[in-house]
Amino acid sequence: MAFTDKIVIAHRGACGYLPEHTLAGYAMAYALGADYIEPDLVSTRDGELICCHDIHLDRTTDVAMRYPGRARADGRWYAADFTLSEIKTLLARERVDQYGTRVFPGRFDANAHGFTVPTFGELLDLIAALNRQSGRGVGVYPETKSPEFHSAEGLALEPALLALLAEYGYTGRDAPVFIQSFSPTNLRVMRQEMSSELRMIQLIGDTEIEAAWITPAGLDAIATYADGIGPDKALIAASDGAVVRAAHERGLLVHPYTFRADELGEGYAELAAELSAYYFDYGVDGLFTDFCDIAVQVLRPNPALAFNRPAKAG
Ligand code: G3P
Numbered sequence: 103m104a105f106t107d108k109i110v111i112a113h114r115g116a117c118g119y120l121p122e123h124t125l126a127g128y129a130m131a132y133a134l135g136a137d138y139i140e141p142d143l144v145s146t147r148d149g150e151l152i153c154c155h156d157i158h159l160d161r162t163t164d165v166a167m168r169y170p171g172r173a174r175a176d177g178r179w180y181a182a183d184f185t186l187s188e189i190k191t192l193l194a195r196e197r198v199d200q201y202g203t204r205v206f207p208g209r210f211d212a213n214a215h216g217f218t219v220p221t222f223g224e225l226l227d228l229i230a231a232l233n234r235q236s237g238r239g240v241g242v243y244p245e246t247k248s249p250e251f252h253s254a255e256g257l258a259l260e261p262a263l264l265a266l267l268a269e270y271g272y273t274g275r276d277a278p279v280f281i282q283s284f285s286p287t288n289l290r291v292m293r294q295e296m297s298s299e300l301r302m303i304q305l306i307g308d309t310e311i312e313a314a315w316i317t318p319a320g321l322d323a324i325a326t327y328a329d330g331i332g333p334d335k336a337l338i339a340a341s342d343g344a345v346v347r348a349a350h351e352r353g354l355l356v357h358p359y360t361f362r363a364d365e366l367g368e369g370y371a372e373l374a375a376e377l378s379a380y381y382f383d384y385g386v387d388g389l390f391t392d393f394c395d396i397a398v399q400v401l402r403p404n405p406a407l408a409f410n411r412p413a414k415a416g
């Protein structure tokens with residue numbers, strides 16, 4: 103695949119179909135034809151990077167039942183308080199909210215067993231093995247979660263992430279990896295202080311404070327340390343695509359989030375139509391979706407079997 107091609111980013115694996123951040127979900131995303139697989143990363147107490155969206159374990163695992171006495175004063179169970187071997191005893195499951203109610207009620211069986219919390223290394227092993235098997239060049243798109251929290255805990259994410267990526271051969275500008283973060287400091291540390299050449303994406307939320315990043319001055323600043331932006335899709339719609347054009351004028355890629363068949367953007371009756379509008383009308387370069395098969399169909403209608411679709415040259 104050429105780096106100029108539009109890409110499909112499998113958000114938290116194939117979480118429209120299987121529990122988020124599980125090896126089964128990542129494998130399904132691969133087989134459905136994703137170009138990049140997205141893990142969110144947090145650290146264990148012993149400094150291992152695990153794939154988990156939250157710094158807490160209680161919304162996506164059975165930690166509260168397994169370790170009832172290990173919550174902090176705020177009533178939450180933190181990954182940073184558990185060793186990897188403890189976390190490996192947990193069951194991963196469909197996400198619930200603070201009341202224990204499923205966030206996406208129509209998704210996978212919330213009581214299913216058989217899923218565990220993967221390490222980032224296990225995901226990199228899986229991608230490497232599947233790339234060998236299929237001849238494809240699927241990449242990885244890790245997000246550092248709450249880097250300032252981790253640094254304060256003595257568990258800095260930046261050295262652990264770059265070391266593990268290097269161990270798996272992800273070095274240099276052409277490596278099939280994007281590192282994403284909501285924290286500009288986190289990206290600056292890796293690009294400017296640690297001299298990483300890996301491609302970096304500045305995530306931008308839909309808040310008043312973060313809106314400053316999509317001004318001309320904000321985008322100019324991002325272009326000094328990152329290769330693209332990952333905005334909330336609402337920011338693109340609100341600007342009628344002007345954000346995309348302004349980013350492209352500065353050489354920045356645009357990868358908005360998050361596209362879901364069971365949580366459509368305003369004004370869309372089906373996910374394919376929403377994806378098509380963002381890829382082709384707004385002109386984004388890629389996007390994060392929980393339903394990567396639908397995005398693959400929008401970008402590459404009638405492809406050969408997704409698993410062994412040959413990589414394009416370049
Ligand atoms: O990483 C892009 C998007 O995933 C950011 O939102 O909360 O799903 O990590 P979140």
Ligand code: CA
Pocket residue numbers: 140141142245
């Ligand atoms: Ca993410």
